[in-house]
Amino acid sequence: QSVLTQPPSASGTPGQRVTISCSGSSSNIGSKTVTWYQHLPGTAPKLLIYNNDQRPSRVPDRFSGSKSGTSASLAISGLQSEDEADYYCTAWDDSLNGVVFGGGTKLTVL
Amino acid sequence: QVQLQESGPGLVKPSETLSLTCGVSGYSISSGNYWGWIRQPPGKGLEWIGTIYHSGSTYYNPSLKSRVTISVDMPKNQFSLKLTSVTAADTAVYYCATDSHSWERFDYWGQGTLVTVPS
Numbered sequence: 001q002s003v004l005t006q007p008p009s010a011s012g013t014p015g016q017r018v019t020i021s022c023s024g025s026s027s028n029i030g031s032k033t034v035t036w037y038q039h040l041p042g043t044a045p046k047l048l049i050y051n052n053d054q055r056p057s058r059v060p061d062r063f064s065g066s067k068s069g070t071s072a073s074l075a076i077s078g079l080q081s082e083d084e085a086d087y088y089c090t091a092w093d094d095s096l097n098g099v100v101f102g103g104g105t106k107l108t109v110l
Numbered sequence: 111q112v113q114l115q116e117s118g119p120g121l122v123k124p125s126e127t128l129s130l131t132c133g134v135s136g137y138s139i140s141s142g143n144y145w146g147w148i149r150q151p152p153g154k155g156l157e158w159i160g161t162i163y164h165s166g167s168t169y170y171n172p173s174l175k176s177r178v179t180i181s182v183d184m185p186k187n188q189f190s191l192k193l194t195s196v197t198a199a200d201t202a203v204y205y206c207a208t209d210s211h212s213w214e215r216f217d218y219w220g221q222g223t224l225v226t227v228p229s
Contacts, residue, residue, distance in 0.1 A: 078218035
């Protein structure tokens, strides 16, 4: 059971906008910043979003993040086939004094 | 650009100690950064193991804390993971990673190495 809760799967068609949610608590998302990773099997995870909504320069602006209260969301607009991957949210947890991950969301591009 | 490469045995016997090293190139560990280990058991999600600051300060996953040690070897420009008393549940792809800003995020990752503990 992951500390951060994500839907196990999401899907969309090319060109669509998809959002992935991440739910936590006051000891993590509610008081700390959220990071999102994209992970394709057999490769290294890739940092997508940090500090809730900041994007590294190498990440396309189709990817965006937001946070409200104890929940966060990753949005992908203009969905492309290469976006098919697993997506993870993470945050620091003050109660556990460590990093917690969501269980991951498998995104399928139909 | 920082490059990371995990190395170590791919097979560890139950009850023994898993030892992995992460070689760093393109950056000197002594200059700073946070250095971490993350793993992914087969068919499961990512799990944070722990992070060390270049000065030696560490944070570990509470569920693994009693068995984990992460250390830095500045002369060799590498950092290491030791996990004692392993069981089949420790079978996973182990990743090393780093970031310059915080304990909890990782901008650069190694390709990962599979470690199997037979049941």
